Amino acid sequence: MAASDDGRESAVPNVGPVSADEPEFRPYHHPAAGWGAAKSVTRFLLREREPVDGPRAIMKMNHERSGFDCPGCAWPDDTKGLHLDICENGIKHVTWEMTRKRVGREFFAAHSVTELAGWSDYDLEVQGRLTEPMVYDPGSDHYVPISWKDAFELVGRTLRGLDNPNQASYYTSGRLGNEATFLYQLMARELGTNNLPDCSNMCHEASGRALQASLGTGKGTVDLKDWETADALFIFGVNAASNAPRMLTALAEAYHRGAQIVHVNPLVEAAATRTIVPHDFLDMALLRSTKTSTLNLQVRIGGDMALLRGMAKAILEQSATDPKALDREFIDRYTAGFEAYKEVCEAASWDELERQSGISRADILKAARVYRESDRSIISWCLGLTQHEHGVDTVREIVNLLLLRGNLGREGAGPSPVRGHSNVQGNRTCGIDHRPAPKFLDRLAEVCKIDPPREHGLDTIGTIRAMASGDVKVFIGMGGNFALAAPDSPVTFAALRTCDLTVQVSTKLNRSHVVHGKRALILPCLGRTEKDHQRTGIQRTSVEDSMSMVHLSLGMKKPASEQLLSEPAIVAGMAQAALPDSPTPWPWYIEDYDRIRDTMAQVLDGFEDFNRRVRLPLGFRIKQPARELVFLTPSGKAEFSAADLADVVPEPGTLALGTMRSHDQWNTTIYSADDRYRGIRNLRTLVFMNRADMRERGIDDMAPVDITSTARDGSTRQLNGYLAIPYDIPRGCAAGYMPEMNVLCALGDFSTQSDQPIMKHVKVRIGPAE
Structure with missing residues (x-):
C-alpha cells in the first residue's frame, strides 16, 4: 500500500482477507445457486458461529408482515407467499450483521487509528458490531467513548458554527429506511442545504435522468407480474447470480414457460447459463438445472448502445415490408421525435454498429428477431450500462427500442432497471436528491413549515471536490462506507481528512472510520434484523424495492447493544442539537413512526394514506404515470432521443x-x-x-x-x-x-x-x- 504523510495508507489495493493458500483459477461450469449456494451458506453460517440464529433469520427474511426486509439487494419480494424468498448473498448479508462479535471501548483502547488504518477492510469489518458512540481523540490517536448527548451536541455545535449551511454534506447509502430518509433530508433542508449525495450518484443516476427525460418518471414501469408474463426478457449489464440472485427464480420460470431470454454482457456470467433454484426441492434433489438464457451476446465494454441501435435499425428496415414490425398507432398517439430517431438509425452503418458493439451483424439480427417476434418484451439493465460517459444516452436507447413496438403501458412489457442496495430507490423517492424538484420543495415547505433552499446541492463527486478544496467542512455518512465506495481512493481519503468533522452512522467497523476528519464520530445504529423499541412500542420501518413496491420491515433480534439507537432516532438527535428552534417535532416523531409516515403522506406523491396502505398484504405500489401512458414530459408524450453513437473502441495499445x-x-x-x-x-x-x-x-x-x-x-x-x-x-x-x-x-x-x-x-x- 502507498502511504500518506501521516503514515496511513492512501490507496486501497488490498481489501480482502489474507490467505496462506495459493491463488487458484478454475473455470466454473456448474449451475448458479443450487447446492453450490447451499454449501457456501452452510460454511458461512458455521464460520460466523450462527448455526441457530442464522436459520431463524432465514425463516423471517422477506416475509410479509412478520419479517424483516433483506438489507441486501432491491429485488422485489415474491407476491405469491413463497416462504423461502431468499438467496445466498442475502443470507450472508444478514448473518454478517447478526454476528456475535462486538467492537466496544476495549477494542478501541487496544488499537490506535494508525494501527487500524493498516488493517485490511475485511479485518476491520470482521471484528463485529459497534456497540456505543465513539469520538476520535487526536492526542492519543484512539477512539474513546462519548455519550449520545455529547455526540449530538458536538454535531449540533459544529453545524451551527459553519459560515453557511453548504459547508456540510449529508451522504446516504441505500440501506436507510424511508422514515429515516425523510427525516434526514428534512434536517438538511431545514439547515439550509441540498448537499444530499447518495449512492445513486455512483450507480443509477444515469437511469433516473434518462427515464425522466424519456418518460417523465425516474423509475422503471414494470413489476414482478410483468416479468411473469413477458414473452422476451433482455438483460443488459447485469450479474444476477451475485447482485440480484432472486432474479434467477424469474429467469428459470420464464424459460419453463417458453419465453426468450437474451443476456448482454462482456462476460457470460453464471446467471446467464443455468440454475437450480434452491426452494425448488425436487430440482435440488434430482440435481436438475434450468437454462436461464436462450441467447448470450458478449458486447464490448460500452458497446450496448450500438447493439440497441442495431436492433432498432433492423426493426425499422423490416417495417418496409412488414407492417407489424412497428406499432405505428402507439408511435403516432403516444410518442414524439420518431422521425429524427428513424433518421439516425438509418444513417448508422452496419460496419460501424458491428465495430462499436463488438457484435456481428448476424447476432444483432438474432436479437432483433427475438424482439420482433415477441409480443411483450421487458428490457432490464444494471450498472454495466450506467457507469459510462454515455450512460444516459444508452438507457434512452432502451426506451427508444421499447417505443418502436409499443412495449410500454401494458402487461409484460417495459423498462426494468435493477437497483442495487435494498432501499436506494426509496431514498430518492423520499427526498434524497441534490437536485430536488420545485414541486417537492413547495410541498415540504407547506407541510413542514420550513423554507427549504432552492439551489441545487452537491452530489458525490461534487462533495469530494468541495471537501478537498475546504468548501465542505462537515461530512455526515448515514450508512455505507463512503471512503471505500467512492472513486480515486487516494484523493477521496485526502478530501475526508481535510474536514473539521466527519460523522459515520454504522453497524460495523469499516474504512470510513479510520479515514476521518480532524474530529470524528462513530454513531452505532440498529441493524435491519433488530427490534426497534420506542416509547409507543416496537416500530416498523418501510422500504421501496426496485419495482416501486413499498412494504414494512420488522426486526426480530435483540439489539447487539443496549446503547444502539435507530437511524430515525440518530437523525432526530442530531437535528435537535443543530436546530434548537426547529418547528419540527423531532422527539414526537421518534415516539411513533406512524407520525413520520403521516407527514410523509402529505409531502410525497403516491404516499397518500400511507399508514393504512403500507399495512396491506404486500404493501402498495407507488403509482407510475408512464405505466398508464401518462407522460410528464414537456411534450406530454414519450420522447424518442436521437443521440450520436458513442465511440467506445479503445485506442491501439489500450x-x-x-x-x-x-x-x-x-x-x-x-x-x-x-x-x-x-x-x-x-x-x-x-x-x-x-x-x-x-x-x-x-x-x-x-x-x-x-x-x-x-x-x-x-x-x-x-x-x-x-x-x-x-x-x-x-x-x-x-x-x-x-x-x-x-x-x-x-x-x-x-x-x-x-x-x-x-x-x-x-x-x-x-x-x-x-
Whole structure:
C-alpha cells in the first residue's frame, strides 16, 4: 500500500482477507445457486458461529408482515407467499450483521487509528458490531467513548458554527429506511442545504435522468407480474447470480414457460447459463438445472448502445415490408421525435454498429428477431450500462427500442432497471436528491413549515471536490462506507481528512472510520434484523424495492447493544442539537413512526394514506404515470432521443477496463477472497483479460502485471503486481474488482450526462510487472 504523510495508507489495493493458500483459477461450469449456494451458506453460517440464529433469520427474511426486509439487494419480494424468498448473498448479508462479535471501548483502547488504518477492510469489518458512540481523540490517536448527548451536541455545535449551511454534506447509502430518509433530508433542508449525495450518484443516476427525460418518471414501469408474463426478457449489464440472485427464480420460470431470454454482457456470467433454484426441492434433489438464457451476446465494454441501435435499425428496415414490425398507432398517439430517431438509425452503418458493439451483424439480427417476434418484451439493465460517459444516452436507447413496438403501458412489457442496495430507490423517492424538484420543495415547505433552499446541492463527486478544496467542512455518512465506495481512493481519503468533522452512522467497523476528519464520530445504529423499541412500542420501518413496491420491515433480534439507537432516532438527535428552534417535532416523531409516515403522506406523491396502505398484504405500489401512458414530459408524450453513437473502441495499445464485484462480496463488504462463479479462489488482486490480448503483451497465465490508467487530464494511476487471469471476455476489454480498482478511476473522469464516476470504462495499459 502507498502511504500518506501521516503514515496511513492512501490507496486501497488490498481489501480482502489474507490467505496462506495459493491463488487458484478454475473455470466454473456448474449451475448458479443450487447446492453450490447451499454449501457456501452452510460454511458461512458455521464460520460466523450462527448455526441457530442464522436459520431463524432465514425463516423471517422477506416475509410479509412478520419479517424483516433483506438489507441486501432491491429485488422485489415474491407476491405469491413463497416462504423461502431468499438467496445466498442475502443470507450472508444478514448473518454478517447478526454476528456475535462486538467492537466496544476495549477494542478501541487496544488499537490506535494508525494501527487500524493498516488493517485490511475485511479485518476491520470482521471484528463485529459497534456497540456505543465513539469520538476520535487526536492526542492519543484512539477512539474513546462519548455519550449520545455529547455526540449530538458536538454535531449540533459544529453545524451551527459553519459560515453557511453548504459547508456540510449529508451522504446516504441505500440501506436507510424511508422514515429515516425523510427525516434526514428534512434536517438538511431545514439547515439550509441540498448537499444530499447518495449512492445513486455512483450507480443509477444515469437511469433516473434518462427515464425522466424519456418518460417523465425516474423509475422503471414494470413489476414482478410483468416479468411473469413477458414473452422476451433482455438483460443488459447485469450479474444476477451475485447482485440480484432472486432474479434467477424469474429467469428459470420464464424459460419453463417458453419465453426468450437474451443476456448482454462482456462476460457470460453464471446467471446467464443455468440454475437450480434452491426452494425448488425436487430440482435440488434430482440435481436438475434450468437454462436461464436462450441467447448470450458478449458486447464490448460500452458497446450496448450500438447493439440497441442495431436492433432498432433492423426493426425499422423490416417495417418496409412488414407492417407489424412497428406499432405505428402507439408511435403516432403516444410518442414524439420518431422521425429524427428513424433518421439516425438509418444513417448508422452496419460496419460501424458491428465495430462499436463488438457484435456481428448476424447476432444483432438474432436479437432483433427475438424482439420482433415477441409480443411483450421487458428490457432490464444494471450498472454495466450506467457507469459510462454515455450512460444516459444508452438507457434512452432502451426506451427508444421499447417505443418502436409499443412495449410500454401494458402487461409484460417495459423498462426494468435493477437497483442495487435494498432501499436506494426509496431514498430518492423520499427526498434524497441534490437536485430536488420545485414541486417537492413547495410541498415540504407547506407541510413542514420550513423554507427549504432552492439551489441545487452537491452530489458525490461534487462533495469530494468541495471537501478537498475546504468548501465542505462537515461530512455526515448515514450508512455505507463512503471512503471505500467512492472513486480515486487516494484523493477521496485526502478530501475526508481535510474536514473539521466527519460523522459515520454504522453497524460495523469499516474504512470510513479510520479515514476521518480532524474530529470524528462513530454513531452505532440498529441493524435491519433488530427490534426497534420506542416509547409507543416496537416500530416498523418501510422500504421501496426496485419495482416501486413499498412494504414494512420488522426486526426480530435483540439489539447487539443496549446503547444502539435507530437511524430515525440518530437523525432526530442530531437535528435537535443543530436546530434548537426547529418547528419540527423531532422527539414526537421518534415516539411513533406512524407520525413520520403521516407527514410523509402529505409531502410525497403516491404516499397518500400511507399508514393504512403500507399495512396491506404486500404493501402498495407507488403509482407510475408512464405505466398508464401518462407522460410528464414537456411534450406530454414519450420522447424518442436521437443521440450520436458513442465511440467506445479503445485506442491501439489500450484496453477498456470495467470494475465489478466478486461473488463473495456485497458492495464494499468482502466475505472472502473467493469468486466461485468465476472460478477464483484466494485472490482479489487480479485482472481478467482476453487471452489474445495477453499474448500480444507477453503476459503469461496468472502472471503479475502492472495496470496504468490514464485520465482525461492526462494524469496516470497505477496498480502493481496484479495477476492476469485469462478469461472469456471480448478483445480490448478487461475487468477487475472494486473497491481495489477504484484507485484507477480518476475523480475528474465522470459522465457529463449523469455526473457518475466512469467506473465501467477506464482507459488502461497493462503489461508484465516490472
